[in-house]
Amino acid sequence: MQRTYVCDIEKKAEVNILVKGWVHKIHDLGQISFVHLRDKTGIVQLILDKETSKDLKLEMAIEVCGKTVLNEKAPGGIEVLPDDIKVVGKTFYETLPIEVNAYKQKASLEKQLDNRCLSLKAPKTRAIFKVQEEIANAFRNFLTAQRFSEVRTPKIISSSTEGGSEMFTVDYFGRRAFLTQSPQFYKQMMVGAGFERVFEIGFAYRAELHNTWRHLNEYVSLDVEMGFIEDENELMDLEEALINHIYDHLRKTCARELEIFKVELPEKVEIPRMPLPEAQEILLDKFNLRSPVGNISAEGEVVLSDYIKKTYGSDFVFLTHYPVSKRPMYAMPDPENPELTKSFDLIFKGLEITTGGQRINDYEMLKENIKKFKLNPDDFAFYLDNFKYGMPPHGGFAIGLERITLKILNLDNIREATLITRDMKRLEP
Amino acid sequence: MQRTYVCDIEKKAEVNILVKGWVHKIHDLGQISFVHLRDKTGIVQLILDKETSKDLKLEMAIEVCGKTVLNEKAPGGIEVLPDDIKVVGKTFYETLPIEVNAYKQKASLEKQLDNRCLSLKAPKTRAIFKVQEEIANAFRNFLTAQRFSEVRTPKIISSSTEGGSEMFTVDYFGRRAFLTQSPQFYKQMMVGAGFERVFEIGFAYRAELHNTWRHLNEYVSLDVEMGFIEDENELMDLEEALINHIYDHLRKTCARELEIFKVELPEKVEIPRMPLPEAQEILLDKFNLRSPVGNISAEGEVVLSDYIKKTYGSDFVFLTHYPVSKRPMYAMPDPENPELTKSFDLIFKGLEITTGGQRINDYEMLKENIKKFKLNPDDFAFYLDNFKYGMPPHGGFAIGLERITLKILNLDNIREATLITRDMKRLEP
Structure with a gap:
């Protein structure tokens, strides 16, 4: 399937799409999780069950096949219900040295420059x-x-x-x-x-x-x-x-x-x-x-x-x-x-x-x-x-x-x- | 007057134009001379009398106000009869170390690179x-x-x-x-x-x-x-x-x-x-x-x-x-x-x-x-x-x-x- 960039996702339900990007945020709500996938062009919300989301870590690179679902509360008014998630870029850290998904970057500029591959992701x-x-x-x-x-x-x-x-x-x-x-x-x-x-x-x-x-x-x-x-x-x-x-x-x-x-x-x-x-x-x-x-x-x-x-x-x-x-x-x-x-x-x-x-x-x-x-x-x-x-x-x-x-x-x-x-x-x- | 680039000269007689560029070639025909003016976009022919052309040297930078004349034999089918020629960039040489207007560059590559400001003009x-x-x-x-x-x-x-x-x-x-x-x-x-x-x-x-x-x-x-x-x-x-x-x-x-x-x-x-x-x-x-x-x-x-x-x-x-x-x-x-x-x-x-x-x-x-x-x-x-x-x-x-x-x-x-x-x-x- 051809990849769809987040900014190109149509606001239309029940469309099968393939999105690729990084795990930007994980909202654990118990039985389900909202996971934000970030690509070069934007952020889209995935709806995951507990079983699937437990293996995800922030900043993993993933490829997701799924169906679109309309949801006014989601970013962009649309979310994706995945059929399949593939981790294509693993992570190797205990805690992220600096936050990528914070509303305001708390790390000092020096620390951002030291961890440039992370700070550039924000x-x-x-x-x-x-x-x-x-x-x-x-x-x-x-x-x-x-x-x-x-x-x-x-x-x-x-x-x-x-x-x-x-x-x-x-x-x-x-x-x-x-x-x-x-x-x-x-x-x-x-x-x-x-x-x-x-x-x-x-x-x-x-x-x-x-x-x-x-x-x-x-x-x-x-x-x-x-x-x-x-x-x-x-x-x-x-x-x-x-x-x-x-x-x-x-x-x-x-x-x-x-x-x-x-x-x-x-x-x-x-x-x-x-x-x-x-x-x-x-x-x-x-x-x-x-x-x-x-x-x-x-x-x-x-x-x-x-x-x-x-x-x-x-x-x-x-x-x-x-x-x-x-x-x-x-x-x-x-x-x-x-x-x-x-x-x-x-x-x-x-x-x-x-x-x-x-x-x-x-x-x-x-x-x-x-x-x-x-x-x-x-x-x-x-x-x-x-x-x-x-x-x-x-x-x-x-x-x-x-x-x-x-x-x-x-x-x-x-x-x-x-x-x-x-x-x-x-x-x- | 607004400058006209050579490539923009219309094939139309009696138009007043201002062209700028370098003296590319001088054809001395006795009473008159054909002088080729080269700018970034092309070459146009000027028709000059003896008096005017005698002060020109190859590669001088000039600004020329004049009228267009149709001439099928001139490059581009058009030439310029100048009212006024202003030398805005003088030359300081006895003979050019390498030719700019030759059909085939005779200077060795080393000599071309040594005189790059000239060889790039060709x-x-x-x-x-x-x-x-x-x-x-x-x-x-x-x-x-x-x-x-x-x-x-x-x-x-x-x-x-x-x-x-x-x-x-x-x-x-x-x-x-x-x-x-x-x-x-x-x-x-x-x-x-x-x-x-x-x-x-x-x-x-x-x-x-x-x-x-x-x-x-x-x-x-x-x-x-x-x-x-x-x-x-x-x-x-x-x-x-x-x-x-x-x-x-x-x-x-x-x-x-x-x-x-x-x-x-x-x-x-x-x-x-x-x-x-x-x-x-x-x-x-x-x-x-x-x-x-x-x-x-x-x-x-x-x-x-x-x-x-x-x-x-x-x-x-x-x-x-x-x-x-x-x-x-x-x-x-x-x-x-x-x-x-x-x-x-x-x-x-x-x-x-x-x-x-x-x-x-x-x-x-x-x-x-x-x-x-x-x-x-x-x-x-x-x-x-x-x-x-x-x-x-x-x-x-x-x-x-x-x-x-x-x-x-x-x-x-x-x-x-x-x-x-x-x-x-x-x-x-």
Whole structure:
């Protein structure tokens, strides 16, 4: 018999079906038991006699042939009276280290991460990764429709490509290599190599000595790079439209999951754009909060976001006009004010989720800028090569996938939005 | 004015348009020049006077406002008479290190890889990556429609997860860690953790000391894992249907690219399944070719593929029933013949592109098998944990993305199907 997924069970009695899944809950009522079977798509109730249910344990994998029975009180209004139950995945435990079927997860986050194969089974945790998958799909669909190409660029790089600090080192056949912090150079290369518009959904690595609620050492970066642009505003327009598309897509594909997290996504997102100096001034004048040179602090991001929400009704704000000294050497200076760059950050509910901007596309200018940054152009030979053969004006941005998931679902810790966490302490599972 | 992509130019005269792209070719005819502008989507001809064309160099990035002119002799039957040409990406070279517009690329593959930002511009090279992108899209769409979830699992792993040989080492905050050879353990974990059916499109790393036409040290693995299966035949059914879907999808999305490579994809793929011993026997009896124990040689793969093509008309063949001794410790033994496993390889035009099979899903059996392989179960504690909480029967397979691209397009070297190559000698660009 063909398997029926729980979400596809018709509300119709006396239908013979085969369902497969895990024993989610056992309600022992004496002569009979209600057993909840959980599959990937939902939960359905089985009615079992004492004899059958006594051999079942929570989280056993089972296959059940049976007949449907209408019952308004059962989840989904339907239950299954089994003819046959086959245990296809046994259990080997005394007590479950963490509960899968609790309304609220009582185990600490650390314990959930230690027992990831169990904690991921909990419907609420599962919902996070359904939403995350659809964020990535929305990102891809939106960009593909606008002639962006998906690329996959190397994660092992030679020493000379990026800054060098905070990078993991790899032994590459005896050579010292690194795990990439971002596909920045490669996505620019692809723009110049005729792809024009590219995106990448891939891992990025930061060997940062942070262990906070918002830092990961291995994370998924949603990267965008676009050629033949006018200026950085075109990039912010694109990202604003992208955020709107992600919200639309989530409303369509993740209604159930958003409900679990009691999240209502606004119909239309309009994102204010504010020069960094103005943001710093607001923080100082209105909140007596001093900002570091050329940036705002993590605390400032939270306070500013609150202010923006109250003033403009937006969960997002673009900060623009970051100074040259605080951006990478490839950031395009503002011709009207060469101390500032055509770059931006996107702050979402108090957390930076994006850095972006227009890049320098002229070979000579880039070479000069590398020198101004007290770096050696020879170390960037492979990168500079890309600028010799007609590099159009271009720019891009990157969104941290775990960070945007965290903020959309109002989670507390980025590890909750990470399937398998890699942080300073965690290399397993 | 809104930009028009070359492929969207209507075959209609006197239309004002803005096109953007690179100077692909310059035909100097004395008083006038024909200049080919290449964008991401195609090539269009510009008609220029002497004065204007003299400042143009091959591969400059330009933006052109002009009027369309009908001309049957021009590519696409239409050309553009420019009012204004703006150079937005200058060039900095004496002579191009490799030709972009040649009908046949004359530069060696090594030189193409050294000058990747240029070699990728050539339309024929570009076509490879369009096809590759669509193979990955077809893989995703096919599986998503069958309720598979896309996952992204860590690429930095602790020492204890896999074999340990042929792995790149990473310094992880002073701990010795590794780059993963495959997401095998994690995809199995996700099946058990309630995702049931998962796929991953991600990098895998092999520190193999090979430098051949078919080996890469960083490659993209299309991984599949599926729970609640009957046996390994269900996996082969799935892969066969997947291959058919990929072909259908490529016919729809890459007609132009397939034509460039003179590739005609068969309407229907039916893949013979042959036990390994039978294949070995054929090689010995018919071709006097001796096979290594429990496998066939690279030469044998080529000879067998030829034989299969002649005998069954198929470019593909599944080899089944590999012996326990030649498969990993998690391969499910065949209950009817415990020296053999329920695993398979897929050979495509003489090249192995897939290894797959049913896995052991019983905790005790897996632990025993680890011991039989003279390994220590304690080293696999995190992996074994997944089998304590109801692991259903499951299995999967993986396809090398570059390998399937190579074979579909009949390329000679896997590096041609790799955007940026990482091999023993190549860590740049």
